[in-house]
Amino acid sequence: MEKLSQKNFYNQGITLIALVLTVIVLLILTGISIVTLVGENGILMKATVAKEKYEIATAKEALEVKLSEILIEKLGEKDLNYLDTMKIDGYDVSLSKIGRIVTMTKNNIPYIFLVDSEYNIIDLNNLNIINGYQGMYEDYIDNLLYKVNFKNLLNNTSEGIKFEGEKSELIVDDTNTYATFNGKTGISIDANEIDSEEKLIGTTNKTISLWYRMDGAKNVKMMMIMGDTSINGGGCVFHTTNNNNIRLGVGYEDLIVDINPETRFDNKWHSLIGVFENGNTIKLYYDGVRFSNTGGKYHTLNSQLFIGYSHYGSQRYYWEGDLSDIRIYSSALNDDQVYQIYKYGKEILKNY
Numbered sequence: 262m263e264k265l266s267q268k269n270f271y272n273q274g275i276t277l278i279a280l281v282l283t284v285i286v287l288l289i290l291t292g293i294s295i296v297t298l299v300g301e302n303g304i305l306m307k308a309t310v311a312k313e314k315y316e317i318a319t320a321k322e323a324l325e326v327k328l329s330e331i332l333i334e335k336l337g338e339k340d341l342n343y344l345d346t347m348k349i350d351g352y353d354v355s356l357s358k359i360g361r362i363v364t365m366t367k368n369n370i371p372y373i374f375l376v377d378s379e380y381n382i383i384d385l386n387n388l389n390i391i392n393g394y395q396g397m398y399e400d401y402i403d404n405l406l407y408k409v410n411f412k413n414l415l416n417n418t419s420e421g422i423k424f425e426g427e428k429s430e431l432i433v434d435d436t437n438t439y440a441t442f443n444g445k446t447g448i449s450i451d452a453n454e455i456d457s458e459e460k461l462i463g464t465t466n467k468t469i470s471l472w473y474r475m476d477g478a479k480n481v482k483m484m485m486i487m488g489d490t491s492i493n494g495g496g497c498v499f500h501t502t503n504n505n506n507i508r509l510g511v512g513y514e515d516l517i518v519d520i521n522p523e524t525r526f527d528n529k530w531h532s533l534i535g536v537f538e539n540g541n542t543i544k545l546y547y548d549g550v551r552f553s554n555t556g557g558k559y560h561t562l563n564s565q566l567f568i569g570y571s572h573y574g575s576q577r578y579y580w581e582g583d584l585s586d587i588r589i590y591s592s593a594l595n596d597d598q599v600y601q602i603y604k605y606g607k608e609i610l611k612n613y
Contacts, residue, residue: 317386320365320372323350325382332380341376342437404468404594407455409568409587411440414448421451425570425577438613439474439585440569447483447570447579455589461487461561464540466593469497472606475582476528483571483578484533485587488561490571495560498571499533500578501526509535509545511559530585530610532603537561538593549603551596585610 345356352365373385411433426446488496498510534546545553569580
């Protein structure tokens with residue numbers, strides 16, 4: 262009996278040892294599998310990153326080649342609008358509202374680049390590592406509700422877009438950068454074409470911005486009107502007056518830019534920006550500098566946007582000169598953002 266017990270004990274020991282060895286082997290094999298899996302995942306991740314970098318670089322190179330070809334053909338023409346809706350090496354190309362953010366899409370994957378004033382192409386696919394450009398991208402894109410595209414307006418057959426006078430009298434330059442008004446025509450746009458979400462109704466915050474160029478001023482000249490200015494405290498309008506002032510009007514009230522008339526109408530580009538905030542604060546900026554800041558209730562109706570003219574009864578008031586980069590923002594931009602818009606526009610227009 263004692264020998265049998267010893268034998269059983271011996272057999273149990275061998276079984277236990279075998280079991281332990283099996284567990285160890287399984288653990289080793291499992292460990293190898295985990296290490297292998299981690300290694301494979303690491304390799305896969307590196308391969309994915311490398312592929313993304315390669316695809317971004319490929320898109321950038323295609324854009325560089327096409328951009329250089331176009332600039333040579335156009336003798337260094339300082340505009341990018343010709344890139345919009347173009348196809349480049351299988352990429353569908355679109356231009357942002359501000360005109361310098363280029364998106365190249367292939368296989369439903371967008372590749373985003375910023376073309377700076379020196380025509381360097383900057384990768385915006387990882388905005389967090391692009392110093393100085395992320396803020397600009399957000400400032401210009403997120404709050405921009407509408408930007409006038411003159412060629413699109415000329416070609417548009419929508420009932421919401423109408424011309425006062427002869428459409429043929431409106432001349433748009435070849436690069437679609439600005440339009441020349443000769444005092445015989447203007448554009449009326451139904452507000453629903455611009456603001457279907459009704460962000461500009463009432464006293465909501467807003468910013469309107471444009472560039473003008475004019476050689477002398479005579480009588481009342483309407484650059485832009487947003488909303489209904491026939492009521493007190495209604496609508497927003499940029500215009501010149503009989504005494505050669507430049508004004509941002511709100512209903513019956515005006516904020517006057519007190520600038521030397523020798524520079525005001527010197528046939529050079531100048532920036533006008535009006536900011537409306539909290540229903541009772543109106544700010545007027547000329548070439549990036551705030552010249553007026555006043556209280557006074559304003560009320561913008563969701564009616565029409567007039568460009569280059571206005572009418573009161575049977576009387577018509579037309580603009581004579583050039584207009585460019587007309588925008589409406591659905592927020593009250595601060596001094597810093599206004600100045601950035603001025604700097605950006607000045608860089609774009611300096612060769613026109």
